[in-house]
Amino acid sequence: RIQLLTTPTHRIARACMVLAILHMGILVNEVFSAQLIPARLRCESRDEPLGIDVEKPRLSWNFHPADPAARGLRQAAYQIHVASSAANLDADKADLWNSGWVESADSIGITYGGTELTSGKTVHWKVRARDAGGETSAWSTPGTWTMGQLASADWEPARWISSIPESASPAAAVSTIARGKAAKQPASMIARREFNCADRIVRAVVFVSGLGHYELSINGAKVGDELLAPGWTNYRKTVLYETFDVTRQLQSGANAIALILGNGMYHIEPTRGRYVKFTNSFGPQKAILKLQIEYASGQKQTIVTDRNWLVSPGPISYSNQFGGEDFDGRFPAGWDKPGFTTSNSAPQHAWTNASEVGGPGGSLRGLSAAAPPIKAIETRRPVSEKALTKHITVYDLGQNASVMPRLSVRGQAGSYVRAIPSELLGKDGYVDRASSVQDAGGPAWWQYTLAGVGAEQYFPKFFYQGCRYLQVERFAATPDGELPTVTSLEGVVVHSSAEPIGQFQCSNELFNKIYALVRWAQRSNMMSLMTDCPQREKLGWLEELHQNGPALRYNYRLDNLFAKQMNDMADSQLDNGLVPNIAPEYFIASTEKLDDAFRNSPEWGSAFVIVPWQQYLMTGDTSLLERHYPAMVRYVDFLASTAKDDILMRGLGDWYDLGPKPPWGSQLTPPPFTATAIYHYDHSILAQTATLLGKPDDAARFRERAERIRTAFIKRFYDPATARFATGSQCTSAMPLVLGLIEPDQRDAVLKTLIDDIRARGNALSAGDVGYRYVLRALSDAGRSDVVFEMNNQTERPGYGMQIMKGATSLTEKWDASVGSFGSQNHFMLGQINEWLFHDLAGIQTDESMPGFEKIVIKPSIVGDITWVKCSYDSPRGKIEVAWRSDGAKRTLDVTIPANTSATVYVPATKPSTVTESGAAPSEAKGVKHLQDVPGYSVFAVGSGVYQFAAE
Secondary structure, three states: OHHHOOOHHHHHHHHHHHHHHHHOOOOHHHHHOOOEEEEEEEEOOEOOOEEEOOOOOEEEEEEEEOOOOOOOOOEEEEEEEEEOOHHHHHOOOOOOEEOOOEEOOOOOOEEOOOOOOOOOOEEEEEEEEEEOOOOEOOOOOOEEEEEOOOOHHHHOOOOEEEOOOHHHOOHHHHOOOOOOOOOOOOOOEEEEEEEEEOOOEEEEEEEEEEEOEEEEEEOOEEOOOOEOEOOOOOOOOEEEOEEEEOHHHOOOEEEEEEEEEEOOOOEEOOOOOOOOOOOEEOOOOEEEEEEEEEEOOOOEEEEEOOOOOEEEEOOEEEEEOOOEEEEEOOOOOOOOOOOOOHHHOOHHHOOEEOEEEOOOOOEEEOHHHOOOOEEEEEEEOOOEEEEOOOOEEEEEEEEEEEEEEEEEEEOOOOOEEEEEEEOEEOOOOOEEOHHHOOOOOOOOEEEEEOOOOOOEEEOOOOOOEEEEEEEEEEEOOOOOOOOOEEEEEEEEEEEEOOOEOEEEEEOOHHHHHHHHHHHHHHHHOEOOOEOOOOOOOOOOEOHHHHHOHHHHHOOEOOHHHHHHHHHHHHHHOOOOOOOOOEOOOOOOOOOOOOOOOOOOOHHHHOHHHHHHHHHHHHHOOOHHHHHHHHHHHHHHHHHHHHOEOOEOOOOOOOOOOOOOOOOOOOOOOOHHHHHHHHHHHHHHHHHHHHHHOOOHHHHHHHHHHHHHHHHHHHHHHEEOOOOEEOOOOHHHHHHHHHHOOOOHHHHHHHHHHHHHHHHHOOOOOOOOOOHHHHHHHHHHHOOOHHHHHHHHOOOOOOOHHHHHHOOOOOOOOOOOOOOOOOOOOOOOOOOOHHHHHHHHHHOEEEOOOOOOOOEEEEOOOOOOOOOEEEEEEEEOOEEEEEEEEEEOOEEEEEEEEEEEEEEEEEEEOOOHHHOEEOOEOHHHOOOEEEEEEEOOEEEEEEEEEEEEEEEO
8 A cells, every 4th residue: 555655745645654654663574574474274283173172282384485485484483362253363352362472483283372261162363473584474364273072071961862772782782892792773873853043143063973973964964074974993982073163054943953873883783694804882873962052142052962852763774884885765855854754754764762871981082082084085987887787787997996986876666776896807797806805705785775756866874995896786676677777876985084295206107106006005094094904804903004104194194193093002002001903903803812913913013102203203293102101101011021031922023025925924034023123113212202201211211121122132133144134034134224223333234135135036025014114214224225116116026016017006915916815905004115205216304303394304316217206295394395307417406495494405416516506506505505425415404495406
């Protein structure tokens, strides 16, 4: 406005305005010249979250530079305003918290320090920053968060309701997990209640949980877009609930609120001829809900679940997490809308008052224990279809993924359509479910029975499956009736809505396909926990969490999913400290004995120690370490109680390595080797964690024990004459190199042993689930990414290339993509290569001295025939971008470093004197400082900004 005042009179007015601004203490350059713009406000690592159930949430923000060309932007101080309303925040009335100016560069995990927050409260906040030059930014765009239920008493007067009275529940329904028989109950339950609303609703928030899975609707419209809610847990310890703002779905006058429940992992019923991995039950289906409504008049209204709700068996007649879902479209329409008459329902759908019952035992928890919700992510139309008979057609979706089908059908009432999922086709063209079941298990399917009302649509409620093919079978209502017609079919890919944050491309098309192969397996198993496979088991085998932790984290923002799985592990921990191999432990893989490696394998249970440490390194967040430290210590102390002379004797070893026999177990590496190596790593982590948390006595104890284990490990397994650990497998050479289990003067010899084994196999891998990540890390950390390239740039030997050559579209369970017993075609456990693509080939790394990418290392590896790489990673502090090109003797490296961070950049250069930045000598470049030259690189320190390096 000042710039528009151009006449002499206006120029006088302009001068007066400037003086007035200065007189009020507002600096002109503060208003117009600030370089740092706070953006991407998050609460508890979530955008605009609903259901925050911690008393003092943590707040974070990134920065958007006002000038993309600006360099070295750093926050020197911040100020946060938190208010009870948007109006108060706009007026700078921070009635909940004014942090004042805080001299700090921190912008991640700032703990709320204001007035005590109450359940259901919506909070408004904003932040501004001051940079190192003293310039102050404008206030950020406001953010919000909504509190969940902070205490169990806050649920009052809501009650858990069920269609089965508590006294009628057989004892088996509440028996111990994985040993109880499933209780007899309807496959689905529906519940409804009508109520009236006054005019001018200003706010309505609902808190709800339904077990096993639920969908909530208001006036016939689904609330939210989540699927398979709430997430799977050990329901004896934790029950998740969700929070929704439903202001716009309510109306003045009559309203109906309704629920439909299915079984999920909460209740696995017997087979009925279909496939099940196991059976167990936490009890009958049940739900709890509290709806809070606020009116413009100031009045409030609360609707809760109680005996006044009406319940009935629902339209889902079969609901099994492994066997499928059957849905009857003839179910009376309108049951979830106002005005529905329940008295006219058929006897099999009779409505009764709900029974008030107890919960399953677990504490109700909101976002503090929840993964990002599962949603429909994309839709895939079949790439081909083939009619095998007049009533059977096989559709190929072109991609193996975690799927729910969307069907459009027409036909007579009572006719039905069945869709059988499979990863493979048999030679006869029919689906082959050998990879989707165990021990010749039965079929699984979705089935929809038509109402006969014209065009009908079916999308499942509570069953998904990993598949590429759908065998659709059509059945008439009567022997002489007409077959229904499928007018369209789509495969809806469903998985966690965790934010995609990584992208990778390079000049080598095989490596691009490998990246996609692994990423599809990651996506397909990214549910409310990381499952091992989306078809046969759907279980949380824990070694995958840490072995693939960085590979997953480079692709998706998984802070909250991993926090949820830490809660699953804590809930599964036994009284003696053991963390079993699976969490939640719905299924005990073998016997219940603690010396059984299928329940007690340190390479698996140690995820409880390693995952929070990886979270700290990748995000800078110490909360998991703080929260779970006592339980982590209990687990490691349990391991110590089972050690013999500081060696652990049991474990599953390097699972599915490539030995002379078909894949099973650990053929090339003795299990005590991997178990003890991880046992040492646990102690190393706990020593560092204790130091971080200010526990020096604990730190000293764990350092001493770690050294004792290292000494025993070397004595037991290392032969210095041959530079071989144990059997000399790739796993036994790699793990000591990465985990510090070797004397420094022996490192080169052991590295040579590893490389010699790889070369002797024709540049082939042999390591399995546990060892392969350490092979990648040992080689790349030693500057031998060329060997990693040669191992993986081939299709003739078992590995990623062979899987692609055989037609796999997602990573398979076995290196050679074979099926047989335990041959899933969608397993993420061997996907560690994606970490190497980001961390080493592109070179995006965090400096562990300033974790969470506060200080970044860029160190690309130029190997093989790869001539260019383009990669980005949206770190907790902003997007990091790397693009390098190798054109003969000339190499270029383009780097983007986000604001409020710094980086050490290794510029690939055989002639350091030829390095330039943006066409000039580095000494003349703003924000660039030469540190040193090392073999193959010239090393520079840089601040935030965009840089263009070139060298020979």
